[in-house]
Amino acid sequence: MKLVTAVIKPFKLDEVRSALETFGVHGMTVSEASGYGRQKGHTEVYRGAEYTVDLVPKLRLEVLVDDPDTGDVVDVITKSAQTGKIGDGKVWVTPVDAVVRVRTGETGAEAL
C-alpha cells in the first residue's frame, strides 16, 4: 500500500476530489496547510509598512491506495490540480506498512 500526499491550491480541491471520485477513490483526508516552494510568498502593506508573507495557504490531501493504482492516482491528481502557473503544488508517494479500519478491525487492502 502507498500513501499519496498532495499539496495543492485550495480552490482546486473540488476538481481534484471529483476526479478521484470518478477514478474510484472513495476516501481522503484534507487538511489546511501553508508553505512555499518556488512560488515564494507575497507582499502586504499595512499603513505603509510592508510585510512579506512567506507562507501561502495550501491544502494537503492524503489518499491511501493499493500498490497497482498508485501511478494512476498520482496522474489523476496531477492533471486535475494543474493550472500551469507557479504554485500548483506537489504530489509524493510513501510506502505504508499497515492500515486498519477502526470500525471493523479490517486490515490491508480491505481497509481502504
Place this chain on the structure above:
Amino acid sequence: MPEISAGDTAWVLASSALVLLMTPGLAFFYGGMVRSKNVLNMLMMSFICLAIVPVLWVLYGYSLSFDTDAASGLIGGLGRAGLESIGLDSVSGTIPEFAFVAFQLMFAIITVALISGAIADRARFGAWALFVVLWVSIVYFPVAHWVFSFDDGDGGWIGDRLGALDFAGGTAVHINAGAAALALVLVIGKRTGWRKEQMRPHNLPFVVLGAGLLWFGWFGFNSGSAVAANGLAAGAFINTAVATAAAVLAWLAVEVVRDKHATTLGGASGAVAGLVAITPACAAVSPLGAIAVGLFAGAACALAIGLKYRLGYDDSLDVVGVHLVGGIVGTLLIGFFATAAFTGGSEGLFYGGGLEQLGKQAIAAGAVMGYSFVVTYILGTIVHRLIGFRATPDDEATGLDQIEHAETAYELGTATGAPSARLRATQADTEPVPAEEGVNA
C-alpha cells in the same frame, strides 16, 4: 428661569448615546488591528473606561470640569461633586443639566480610551485601569474645564477667556489623547520584537466596522456639541460628513502614490483622521472649508504615521499619527478657514481675519499638548514604578488575552479549542461538599 427646549434636550440625549457608542466602536477599530492573541485585551482596555469614568464623573469629574471656576480658568470647584446640587429641574442653557452631564461624560470616556491604542499588546491590565483613574482625574477633567467650560468670560481659560475655537474637542480630546499616547509609549517602551516580527492586523473587517461606528457616533460628538437642535448643529453635521469623506480620499491618494494600492486599513484610518480634524473646526468652517480640512488631515496623517519608524517609538496603532497630528491640523486650520458665517464673529486668515485667531489656536494646541505630555509622562512613570505597567516578554509572547483575562478570542483549529478542553471547575464546585456525600466518597 430659563426655558427648557424639548427639541434641544432630545437631540443632546440622543447625541450622548451616539457618543457612548464610539467607545465600543473604538474598541473594534483597535481590536482588529492587534494580533489575535491580544484582541480581547484591546477590547477590554476601552471597555474598562466605560466602567471607570462614569463613576468618577459623578463623584467629582463633572464638578472639576464644569462647576463654577475655582482658579483663574484652570479648574472647576467641588460644588457639584456627587451631582448632589443638581436636580431634575436644574437647567444648563436650554436643556436639563443632567442631559449636559451625560453628554460631557461620554467625551471623558472616549478620550482616555483613545490612548490605549498606542500601548497595545504589552500593558498590564491592572496598571492600565489605575492609569485611567489617574489620567482622567489629573489630565482630562482640568483640560475639559479649560476648553469646554463657559461662564461669560469667567469659565475655562482656553475656550472662555482666550477665545480659542475648539467646538467639540480637537484640543481637549484629540491633542490631549495623542500627546498622552506619545508620553506613555516613551514610558513603557516598544513591544518585544517590534520591527522584527510580523505584527499584522488580525481582523480588518473589525477595523472597518469600528471606523463605521465611530463615524456614526461622531455625528453626536460634533453636531451634539451645539447643545441645541439648531442650524449650527446641522452645519456641524454636514461638515463632519464631508471632511471625513475628503480625508478618506486624501489618505487613499497618498497610499496609491506611495504603496501602489488603496488599502482597507487606509480607508478606515483616513475616515478617523478626517473626523479628528473636523472635530474642533466643525462649527467654524464652511462645508468647502471642511473639505479642505479633511484633505489636509487625511494626507498629513497618512504621512505622519511613518514618523514612528524614523524616530523609533512604537506607537502601536498610530494614536500619535492620527489623533495628535489630526488634532493639531484641525485646531490650526481654524486659524485659516474660520468664517464669520459659522462662528458669528471670529475669522481666519483666508477670510480676512488676520493672524489673531491662528495665534489663539496655536496657544491652545501647544498648552494642551505640553500639559498632557508632561503630566502623562509623570503619571505613567508613577504607575510603572508602583505596580509595573509592562507585561513580561514571556507574557507578551503568550498573548495578553490568556495572561491578563484567562480567555482566548477564537477557536483556531479543532485540536486547541473548546471540544477537547475539559471543564475543570465551576462556581458550583466551590460549595463545600461533606466528605461522606462527596462524589468521590
